[in-house]
Amino acid sequence: MSKFDFDLFTIGGGSGGVRASRFATKLGARVAVAEGAQFGGTCVNVGCIPKKLMSIASHYKDDYADAVGFGWGLARPTFDWATLQTRKDHEIARLNAIYAGGLHSSGVKIVEGWAQVLDAHSVLVNGKTYTAEYILVATGSKPVHAQVAGAKLAITSDDFFHLDSQPGRVLVYGGGYIAVELASILHGLGTQTAIAYRGPSLLKGFDADLGAHLAQQMAARGLALKLGTKVLSIESRADARLVCFDDGTTLDVDQVIFATGRAPNTQGLGLAEVGVALAGNGAVVVDQQLRSSVSSIFAVGDVVNRLALTPVATSEGMLVAEYLFGKSGRTINYALVPTAVFSHPCVASVGLSEDQARAQGHQLSIFRSIFTPLRHTLSGRAEKALMKLVVDAQTDRVLGAHLVGPEAGEIIQGFAVALTCGATKAQFDATLGVHPTMAEEFVTMREPATA
Ligand SMILES: Cc1cc2nc3c(=O)[nH]c(=O)nc-3n(C[C@H](O)[C@H](O)[C@H](O)COP(=O)(O)OP(=O)(O)OC[C@H]3O[C@@H](n4cnc5c(N)ncnc54)[C@H](O)[C@@H]3O)c2cc1C
Numbered sequence: 001m002s003k004f005d006f007d008l009f010t011i012g013g014g015s016g017g018v019r020a021s022r023f024a025t026k027l028g029a030r031v032a033v034a035e036g037a038q039f040g041g042t043c044v045n046v047g048c049i050p051k052k053l054m055s056i057a058s059h060y061k062d063d064y065a066d067a068v069g070f071g072w073g074l075a076r077p078t079f080d081w082a083t084l085q086t087r088k089d090h091e092i093a094r095l096n097a098i099y100a101g102g103l104h105s106s107g108v109k110i111v112e113g114w115a116q117v118l119d120a121h122s123v124l125v126n127g128k129t130y131t132a133e134y135i136l137v138a139t140g141s142k143p144v145h146a147q148v149a150g151a152k153l154a155i156t157s158d159d160f161f162h163l164d165s166q167p168g169r170v171l172v173y174g175g176g177y178i179a180v181e182l183a184s185i186l187h188g189l190g191t192q193t194a195i196a197y198r199g200p201s202l203l204k205g206f207d208a209d210l211g212a213h214l215a216q217q218m219a220a221r222g223l224a225l226k227l228g229t230k231v232l233s234i235e236s237r238a239d240a241r242l243v244c245f246d247d248g249t250t251l252d253v254d255q256v257i258f259a260t261g262r263a264p265n266t267q268g269l270g271l272a273e274v275g276v277a278l279a280g281n282g283a284v285v286v287d288q289q290l291r292s293s294v295s296s297i298f299a300v301g302d303v304v305n306r307l308a309l310t311p312v313a314t315s316e317g318m319l320v321a322e323y324l325f326g327k328s329g330r331t332i333n334y335a336l337v338p339t340a341v342f343s344h345p346c347v348a349s350v351g352l353s354e355d356q357a358r359a360q361g362h363q364l365s366i367f368r369s370i371f372t373p374l375r376h377t378l379s380g381r382a383e384k385a386l387m388k389l390v391v392d393a394q395t396d397r398v399l400g401a402h403l404v405g406p407e408a409g410e411i412i413q414g415f416a417v418a419l420t421c422g423a424t425k426a427q428f429d430a431t432l433g434v435h436p437t438m439a440e441e442f443v444t445m446r447e448p449a450t451a
Pocket of ligand 1: 037307
């Protein structure tokens with residue numbers, strides 16, 4: 001009989017924590033999970049799911065407009081923000097219940113409340129102490145406000161998903177994936193939208209062609225882009241906001257949304273006090289098995305700040321459960337994590353960017369194609385797709401696949417399998433295309449753009 005109440009105590013019922021807890025019970029462990037807010041975490045409540053639902057909603061504007069080129073005559077469509085919010089919230093409540101129900105039916109003990117680590121084997125929730133052989137920190141991350149005068153007047157992505165009414169004019173401050181997604185949603189739903197970003201190009205960390213191409217396409221859709229520009233201050237003006245930039249210009253908007261980064265949720269958790277090493281940004285420092293500097297404490301997901309994506313958090317959660325209770329030595333290949341940006345148009349990527357591959361010393365063949373997707377030959381929309389392969393010129397191995405265009409997120413998943421299998425360009429060339437699709441371009445590009 002164990003001297004602990006549980007084999008595993010998980011703090012945080014989001015993507016990583018729920019997956020780890022359910023997996024651990026399947027492997028025979030006695031598990032409890034503490035959640036201070038809603039089960040499902042960021043992804044379900046204020047991340048992937050509401051974002052994608054709102055992105056789909058905003059795409060209808062394009063679909064209505066594009067249909068005209070195919071012969072459809074349409075009455076002017078209208079959009080109702082309250083209907084979308086209500087239906088989205090209803091779906092999220094359904095998912096919250098599924099997450100909690102799944103834990104319950106797997107035999108995980110649910111502890112509702114905010115947890116704090118007391119020592120290497122004890123956790124405090126609502127005044128009650130629970131002991132466990134292992135503690136898993138899966139507390140996620142939270143949005144950070146930019147350091148500008150009047151920052152309190154801005155909202156973050158968390159607040160965006162709960163806005164009661166649709167703002168007429170918005171400035172999104174940031175150039176990462178959350179910034180371009182929120183800006184695309186708002187613009188598509190009819191809000192007059194601008195993006196300001198202090199860096200020179202969008203989507204830092206992605207292949208540079210993607211950010212440059214996306215910026216062109218977003219600008220062509222009528223979004224105002226102010227790159228290389230910092231917000232200096234935000235002032236309150238009756239119901240509106242006056243934003244002052246470092247280039248001397250100003251902008252009147254109804255809302256400013258900060259998409260200026262996220263910080264790991266470790267404040268007040270008691271981790272440093274029990275000897276868990278934290279990085280400068282507060283992230284839990286872990287080894288390949290996600291073990292912290294205290295051997296009984298593990299951490300997964302956004303709180304370790306490796307790649308802040310749901311499939312990474314869930315994969316890490318499974319890895320910890322398998323390692324502790326299934327005795328597996330599996331590790332995660334962070335180099336080949338596919339990802340999509342649900343901007344309009346969509347962006348997707350797997351593997352190395354051209355710059356990363358060059359920095360790693362590869363000699364490269366680059367294959368690039370920019371073309372009009374078939375649907376836009378009749379829709380009349382002036383939108384171009386971009387597809388790019390980064391290939392090692394010596395081994396012929398495809399190191400990276402990147403694209404901007406309709407359904408990019410759906411397309412990249414299969415190519416992620418190919419890259420995970422170590423596919424070469426010759427194998428891409430030997431693969432027959434599906435015609436007529438956008439994806440076939442990945443297997444029909446023959447001429448390298450650069451040697
Ligand atoms: C706007 C937005 C869009 C996104 N879109 C995508 C996307 O399209 N695809 C994708 O893969 N990823 C996306 N992400 C990222 C994804 O949501 C996160 O990577 C993922 O949710 C991380 O999972 P996690 O388990 O680490 O943390 P979370 O899912 O955030 O879960 C952490 C949980 O811990 C709880 N908690 C925190 N502290 C305590 C405590 N002391 N006691 C008890 N409970 C606590 C929190 O309430 C929360 O429920 C998006 C994120 C945002 C913000």
